[in-house]
Amino acid sequence: EQPDAAAPGAGAISRVLIVMAMEKEAMPLVNKFKLVEAPARESIFPKGAPWTRFYGIYKDLHLDLVMPGKDAVFGVDSVGTVSAALVTYASIQALKPDLIINAGTAGGFKAKGASVKDVFLASDVAFHDRRIPIPVFDMYGIGARKTFAAPNILNELNFKLGKLSTGDSLDMSPQDEEAILSNDATIKDMEGAAVAYVADMFSTPAIFVKAVTDIVDGDKPTAEEFLNNLISVTAALDVAVTKLVDFICGKRISDL
Amino acid sequence: EQPDAAAPGAGAISRVLIVMAMEKEAMPLVNKFKLVEAPARESIFPKGAPWTRFYGIYKDLHLDLVMPGKDAVFGVDSVGTVSAALVTYASIQALKPDLIINAGTAGGFKAKGASVKDVFLASDVAFHDRRIPIPVFDMYGIGARKTFAAPNILNELNFKLGKLSTGDSLDMSPQDEEAILSNDATIKDMEGAAVAYVADMFSTPAIFVKAVTDIVDGDKPTAEEFLNNLISVTAALDVAVTKLVDFICGKRISDL
Numbered sequence: 001e002q003p004d005a006a007a008p009g010a011g012a013i014s015r016v017l018i019v020m021a022m023e024k025e026a027m028p029l030v031n032k033f034k035l036v037e038a039p040a041r042e043s044i045f046p047k048g049a050p051w052t053r054f055y056g057i058y059k060d061l062h063l064d065l066v067m068p069g070k071d072a073v074f075g076v077d078s079v080g081t082v083s084a085a086l087v088t089y090a091s092i093q094a095l096k097p098d099l100i101i102n103a104g105t106a107g108g109f110k111a112k113g114a115s116v117k118d119v120f121l122a123s124d125v126a127f128h129d130r131r132i133p134i135p136v137f138d139m140y141g142i143g144a145r146k147t148f149a150a151p152n153i154l155n156e157l158n159f160k161l162g163k164l165s166t167g168d169s170l171d172m173s174p175q176d177e178e179a180i181l182s183n184d185a186t187i188k189d190m191e192g193a194a195v196a197y198v199a200d201m202f203s204t205p206a207i208f209v210k211a212v213t214d215i216v217d218g219d220k221p222t223a224e225e226f227l228n229n230l231i232s233v234t235a236a237l238d239v240a241v242t243k244l245v246d247f248i249c250g251k252r253i254s255d256l
Numbered sequence: 257e258q259p260d261a262a263a264p265g266a267g268a269i270s271r272v273l274i275v276m277a278m279e280k281e282a283m284p285l286v287n288k289f290k291l292v293e294a295p296a297r298e299s300i301f302p303k304g305a306p307w308t309r310f311y312g313i314y315k316d317l318h319l320d321l322v323m324p325g326k327d328a329v330f331g332v333d334s335v336g337t338v339s340a341a342l343v344t345y346a347s348i349q350a351l352k353p354d355l356i357i358n359a360g361t362a363g364g365f366k367a368k369g370a371s372v373k374d375v376f377l378a379s380d381v382a383f384h385d386r387r388i389p390i391p392v393f394d395m396y397g398i399g400a401r402k403t404f405a406a407p408n409i410l411n412e413l414n415f416k417l418g419k420l421s422t423g424d425s426l427d428m429s430p431q432d433e434e435a436i437l438s439n440d441a442t443i444k445d446m447e448g449a450a451v452a453y454v455a456d457m458f459s460t461p462a463i464f465v466k467a468v469t470d471i472v473d474g475d476k477p478t479a480e481e482f483l484n485n486l487i488s489v490t491a492a493l494d495v496a497v498t499k500l501v502d503f504i505c506g507k508r509i510s511d512l
Binding site for chain 2: 046048049050071072073074075076078079080081082085086089090093127129130131132133134136137139140141145167168169170171173174175194197198200201202203222223226227
């Protein structure tokens with residue numbers, strides 16, 4: 001045993017990477033944690049990438065909040081799996097985080113107990129729009145994986161627990177619905193399983209915090225309900241992420 | 257004007273990155289170009305990434321052929337947009353290629369003139385499974401873009417020209433079909449638009465060479481037809497890529 005390893009605070013989580021897809025979801029947290037935007041000339045990302053990074057010290061933690069940024073052509077947040085995977089990858093390589101938090105909004109299934117403004121931790125992630133009907137490739141496409149288990153977070157912070165299914169569409173086709181049911185998912189987003197895929201590649205523990213903006217199996221159109229609820233649900237998400245970050249402070253990965 | 261810029265051969269394409277998704281498609285080219293596999297200890301990719309790289313000198317060109325490699329859990333080729341985007345990104349950063357060739361197999365639409373074993377260059381790429389029915393986000397999701405125009409390749413090498421639509425499923429749902437029609441696509445693959453997205457991000461010219469393994473609007477099941485034709489169509493693909501690489505030798509980007 002090395003003395004350092006036994007010292008108080010040794011092994012405590014130091015560097016937390018928060019990955020979020022939408023600026024509207026992220027800016028309240030940027031303000032709450034007093035993060036500052038990394039200037040372009042000091043970017044950890046290569047020229048050309050639209051990805052953005054805010055960083056700072058919050059209590060004992062180095063916090064980095066990254067986003068895929070605005071699409072160069074269309075100017076909207078670069079949502080979806082490809083951008084989320086890329087910015088997660090580049091951030092892991094540059095920042096070597098101890099822990100990733102993927103925070104965002106999600107659709108929820110009332111048949112599985114979800115309501116608008118609920119905040120979920122994802123116990124599992126999978127894709128619902130990667131159908132490859134060839135043996136073994138089919139399972140690769142679904143890409144189901146358990147997330148990092150954080151029983152103490154779950155017990156102390158009052159989040160709901162559910163499975164998350166990810167796809168690149170905001171709406172849900174009948175084929176998507178069938179796959180989401182097969183994935184046993186309570187919540188549906190556009191990034192989680194891609195972030196999990198990259199985090200697992202580099203053995204970085206990742207926690208998925210998703211706040212419900214719209215009820216997928218309800219009677220309101222998803223896009224309309226999503227936009228109507230985005231601001232208020234973002235507030236619930238930000239409260240949840242703040243509680244989570246406060247809980248993480250001073251703890252080790254094995255304490256979560 | 258600098259003397260170097262006017263010297264014979266100045267500005268000639270030097271470094272070509274070939275991105276392929278499946279080992280079965282790539283190995284004949286690895287052999288043809290006498291490429292060798294980069295050993296793990298010298299990898300340009302970080303530990304944990306399943307991506308593989310073969311490299312060598314062929315005539316005047318530095319060739320790198322990269323693949324997303326075998327999935328760590330399932331052992332199959334890591335097909336699809338997320339892996340293709342990641343390995344393209346990491347390869348561009350490490351290798352700074354002058355030109356990217358994304359080569360692979362594709363489904364073809366006979367209604368648009370495609371037959372099995374046809375080899376296409378993609379004039380345009382777009383996604384067909386990223387439906388986001390919110391203004392502007394809808395266009396971001398589709399992500400249609402023109403590819404690098406290579407009129408001399410097209411004139412001299414006898415490829416067909418068509419639009420390419422990309423999605424993460426091998427099959428085609430009714431929603432996919434509608435989007436593919438809307439994308440005016442002649443061919444359908446699982447990586448092209450993601451490779452194009454990353455290549456454009458870093459202003460790297462990219463050429464998409466796709467050989468047709470199966471007729472999507474025909475009467476045979478896609479997975480069966482794909483597997484039955486994979487070997488013979490791969491041979492046609494490899495002939496086409498060899499012709500293309502031979503054509504590129506000694507040329508400038510503006511000569512293509």
